[in-house]
Amino acid sequence: MEWDKTDEAVVYAREWSLDMIDSDIPMENAKAIYEEFQEWIDVDEDAESLEVLALEPIEPIDDQS
Numbered sequence: 001m002e003w004d005k006t007d008e009a010v011v012y013a014r015e016w017s018l019d020m021i022d023s024d025i026p027m028e029n030a031k032a033i034y035e036e037f038q039e040w041i042d043v044d045e046d047a048e049s050l051e052v053l054a055l056e057p058i059e060p061i062d063d064q065s
Contacts, residue, residue: 006054014040 017037021030034041043050 006052010040010050010052013037014043017041 014037017033018041020033021041040050
């Protein structure tokens with residue numbers, strides 16, 4: 001499987017969130033991080049894919065009407 005930048009960003013965010021949860025931060029902060037990234041942390045091991053919604057930059061409209 002070839003990864004694109006979105007895939008890499010998801011993997012990075014997941015690893016970052018797990019590292020933060022395992023670090024020496026207040027429990028309420030760890031809980032907030034877990035809740036924010038839960039769907040990427042608790043990925044089903046048998047899942048073949050993960051749905052990710054990624055927004056592309058919006059090009060400015062040159063409105064000269």
